Amino acid sequence: MLKACTCRKFFLSLCLLFCFSFPCCVKSDELQVLLTLKSALNKSSTDVLDSWEAAGPVCSFNGVTCNGDGSVKEIQLSNQRLTGVLPLDSICQLQSLDKLSFGYNLLYGAITDDLNNCSKLQYLDLGNNLFSGSFPDISSLSELRFLHLNSSGISGPFPWNLLENMTNLTVLSIGDNPLDQTQFPSEILKLKKLNWLYLGNCSIEGKIPPAIGDLTELINLELQLNYLSGEIPSEIGNLHKLWQLELYGNELTGKLPVGLRNLTSLEYFDASNNNLEGDISEVKYLTNLVSLQLFENQFTGQVPPELGEFKKLVNLSLYTNMFTGSLPQKLGSWADFDFIDVSENLLSGPIPPDMCKKGTMRGLLMLQNRFTGEIPTTYANCASLKRFRVSNNSLSGRVPAGIWGLPQVDIIDIAYNQFEGPISSDIKNAKVVGILSAEYNRLSGELPEEISEATSLVRIELNNNQISGKFPRGIGKLKRLSNLQLQNNKLSGSIPESLGSCASISTINMANNSLSGKIPSSLGSLPTLNTLDLSRNELSGRIPESLSSLMLSLFDLSSNRLTGPVPQSFSIEAYNGSLAGNPGLCSSTIQSFKKCPPDSGMPKFVLMLIVCLAVAAILLATLGCFLYLRRTEKDGDRSLKEESWDVKSFHVLTFSEDEILDSIKQENLIGKGGSGNVYKVMLGNGVELAVKHLWNTDSHGRRKSRSSSPMLGRHSGKEKEFDAEVQTLSSIRHVNVVKLYCSITSEDSSLLVYEYLPNGSLWDRLHTSRKMELDWDTRYEIAVGAAKGLEYLHLGCDRPVIHRDVKSSNILLDEFLKPRIADFGLAKMVQANGGKDSTHVIAGTYGYIAPEYGYTYKVDEKSDVYSFGVVLMELVSGKRPIEPEFGDNNDIVSWICSKLKNQESVLSIVDHRIPVAFKEDAVKVLKIAILCTTKLPALRPTMRTVVQMLEEAEPYKLVGIVINKDGEVQKKDTMESADKLNL
Known part of the structure; x- marks a missing residue:
């Protein structure tokens, strides 16, 4: 008996020892x-x-949650750029x-069937990653409640049969994956607990099964961008x-089903771009x-x-x-109405007057209908409006004066109506309007001088x-103007010489007016002019010789009062009709x-040429004397002027090297840098230029002649920078790349x-004492413009150009705060054989340099992308790339990554000067910056x-809803549904 008792005590002790010891073994295994x-x-x-260390307890690891006995219960590492x-x-x-x-990371490779061994999983999120291959059959995970695989990268056939054992699923998200086409999976119809079903853009075809109405717990059903056909089943009305x-x-047909009315909880309904018909x-x-x-159906x-x-x-x-019929007149008058597009219908009656009652409306698009009456005066005060489009209707009366000057509007489109009255001087307040389209109306009065203050205008169609x-007279201020259509009006007086300052213009049509005076010779200096029609006016004088340099596809000066000889370049039969x-x-x-007559034409031209040559000779002689006298003047203790100069021009020049x-x-010095000094030059005609000055020096900083380089052909660093900049910029023509004249x-x-950019650099505006507050719209436009400039360098040139020093101080801003990529001293063109630049000198600026520089010494376009990502981070945060608050050896990239913990922490990254209303828009750009700075x-x-992502992140995109990784409702971005501008 004693022996039995002793055995039992020993066994009990052994059990207790085993029980107390086992968790330690578990923790040790889980740690590994x-x-x-x-x-x-x-x-x-x-x-x-960083907290995942061998010495630390696993339950203290970031992203790890343990249960009561210390075993790992959850791993949450979403949105960590892993x-x-x-x-x-x-x-x-x-x-x-x-x-x-592990959602919202950059994980790749295959998702293996080892997942079956995670038998207790209730929540699995692998969405928004870069996985490849097909998804495995994980039928053993019968306790799964949340399955997020959207945008994960999986492809091929999906094992829908795995859902048969997952009857507890409440969230199923598999959309946005290139799966093989399949009929609507019947297995889903058995998941009676589903409240969230996302099957958008995953190649489902066939009809929506009536049994979808049995999933009565659904609060979200997304089947968009598939190949579904047939009618919407009436059973969908059971989803209360x-x-x-x-x-x-999709390819859905038929009418909206009877019973849809039962969905009284529905807030977001989108059945656009199908073949639906009938009434609504x-x-x-x-x-x-x-x-x-x-939109884009056949509803009646x-x-x-x-x-x-x-x-x-x-x-x-x-x-x-x-x-x-007509639109409800109270439409949009109750809530913070945002957007309406009812274009291309047969609607009639008046425009509802109160859609901007709350002052939040951003888009009014009602073109190509049969609307009548006047534009309600309420919209003249709708300062939030960005797009106002009512063309191709039967509207009449005067346009309310305030419409012309809406401060945020970028399109005013009232063409093909019966509007009367003048364009008011309020147009000076329309600082961002790009398109003014009012052709085929009855507008009268003078074109206001204030139109020259609407400096963002690209198209004027009147x-x-x-x-x-x-x-x-001030039309020359419109530097972005590309299309000027004023034909068939009653304009009089002369064409201003300043029109020749509209350097971006491609079309000028002022035919059939009463214009008089001479044709401005400045029109001949317009580099992009393609169409010039001044026919049927009262223009007089000679045809300017400068027009000969234009490459025109349409040229018409017929039916005027022009005199004198036809310039030699137009003296061919092809121009007969153009000059008749x-x-x-x-x-x-x-x-x-x-x-x-004998005394006209050539003799005078020859005489003028002789006079010009004589004047040039005098100027050259004067220049020689001047150069000699100026030898003693100092610019950094060096003489500037020499006896021989080589000028290479890349645009039409209106100045001389003198x-x-x-x-x-010294008094014109505006900047210094590693590439040289920069001076501001004011020409006699008022044009401002920027000049970068480089002295040729040897490796010890001593002045050296360009012709005295070593016989092996090695140039000094600054000579290389000079040659690189000239080679790169001489052939580039892009609105977002700085213009090199010569x-x-x-x-x-x-x-x-160069052209002079009066607002300095983006660095100045963001970080120095000279900075001017940049609102979010301006920051966004700078980001898009700079991105387009880099896109052109990488993809639009004959050979890709790698900038190698992208930073905010190399993004210059013009008078309209539009960006230009500048400073190409380090730029390299990718060789025709596909080779990339390789150097053992790290090119770029600390804080912007991509991490691969440090171990490969190679650069390519993706290095520029990294640097641009840093610039985006500056725009969003207002921080410099290197700040003391980041700590030792840390930059803005690592600092921002440390903040990606929760929504509050992410929002704290956004510059405090950006209003709360725009912080979410700023976070969209921040996401793009994070992708750009991936290691x-x-x-x-x-x-x-990057350009495409930025354009999709426009501040005025609409807001929809999705579920977050915890199964909770949150907002998401969706594309604006309309405005078919084709711009």
Whole structure:
């Protein structure tokens, strides 16, 4: 008996010892699993894994949650910029793991069937990654409740049968993956607990099954961008809890089903871009709608008048249908209405007057209908409006004066109506308007001089009106103007010489007016002019010789009062019609014109040439004396002027090297840098230039002649920078790349003559004492413009150009705060054979240098992408790339990565000067910046992709809703539904 008792005590002690010992073994095993996971991931781009150390308890690791007995229960590492291949075979050794969240990272490789060993998983998020291959059958995960695989990169056939064992699923998100086409999976119809189903853009075809109505717990159903056909089943009306229904971009037919009215909780309904027909009377019962998108279908009948009473409705897109009747007059008057597009229908009646009652409306698009009446005066005060488009209707009356001067509007489109009255001087307040389209109306009065203050104008289309009076003298201020259409009006007076300052203009049409005086010779200096039509006016004098340099596809000066000889370049039969109706013209070669008298034409030209040569000789002699006298003057203890200069021009020049050389003096110095000094030059005609000055020096900084380089052909560093900049910029023509007019070189000195950008650099505006507050719209436009400049360098040139020193101080701003990429001293062109530049000198500026420089010494386009990502971070945060607050050896990239913990922390990154209303827009750009600064170059987007992402992040995009990684409702970005501008 004693022996038995002793045995029992020994056994009990052994059990207790085993029980107390086992958790330690578990922790030891789990520690090794987590360390294996850490080693498999790229942890250098984030500090989230820094706490994962061998000495530390696993429950204290960032992103790790344990249960009561100290075993790992959850791993949450979403949105951490992690890269690498997930070691699922190791992870699934964690016996208590029920949540695995790796969404929004950069993970790649295959998702293996080792997942089956994570048998207790309830939550799995692998979405928004870069995985490849097909998804494995994980049928053993019967306890799974949340499955997020959207945008994960998986492809091929999906094992839908795995859902048969997952009857507890509440969230299923598999959309945005290139899966093989398949019929609607019947397995989904058995998941009665589903409340969130996202199957958008995953190649589902066939019909929507009626049994979808059995999933009565659904609050979100997204089936957009698939190949679904047939009618929407009436059973969908059984989904009484449905809050969002997305069916757009399919091939659905038939009418909206009877019973849709039962979805009284529905707030977001989008069935656009299908082949649906009939009326939309079922919609009138959906009183909680916030957004209704039914565009590009074949709907008929009236827009239900009940929509005018919807208290939450803020977005309505019904364009490209066949709706008739009038719009509800109370439409949009209750909520913070945002956007309406009912274009391309058969709608009539007046425009609802109160859609901007709350002052939040950003888009009014009602073009190509049958609307009548006047524009309600309420919209003259709608300062939030960005797009106002009512063309191709039967509207009449005067345009309210304030419409012309809306401060945020970028398009005013009222063409093809019956509007009367003048364009008011309020247009001076339209600082961002790009398109003014009012052709084919009855507008009258003078074109206001104030139109020259709307300096963002790109297109002025006012043809076929009754506009009279003189042409605005200040038209030359419109530097972005590309299209000027004023034909068929009553304009009088002369064409101003300043029109020749509109350097971006491609089309000038002022035919059939009463213009008089001479044709400005300045028009001949317009580098992009393609169409010039001044026919049927009263212009007089000679045809300027300068027009001969233009490359025109349409040229018409017919039916005027021009006199004198036809310039030699136009003296061919092809121009007969273009010059007809000018009896005062003469030509020695065109038979249809009278012969020029002996004393006209060439002799005067020769005489003028002789006079010019004589003047040039005098100037050269004066220059020689001047150069000699100025030898003693100092610029950094060096003489500037030499006896021999080489000028290479890349644009039409309106200045001489004398004017440039005379301005290279201390009082004109505006900047210094590693590439040389920069001077501001004011020409006699008021044009401002910037000149970079480089002295040719040897390796010891001593002045050296360009011709005295060593015989091996090695140049000094500054000579290389000069040559690189000239080679790069001489062939580039892009609105977002700084314009190089010419280079001027001597044996001792090298000069580059640029356009002058009066607002300095982006660095100045963001970081120095001279900074001016930049609102978010301006920062966004700078980001897009600079991105487009880099995109052009990488993809638009004959050979890709790698800048190698992208930074905010090399992004200059013009008078309109539009950006120009500048300073190409380090730039390299990719060789024709595909080789990239390689150097053992790290090029660039600390804080902007891509990490691969440090170990490969090689640069390519992705290095520029990294640097541009840093610039985006500056724009969003207002911080410099290197700040004391970042700590030792840390830069803005590592600092921002340390802040990506929760929404509050992310929002704290945004510059405090950016209003709260725009912080979410800023975070969109921040996400793009983070992608650009990924450590692995191959994972960074191209600049073309960056431009596309930035354009999709416009501040005035609409807002929709999705579920977050925890199954909670949150906002998401969706594309604006309409405005078919084709710009």
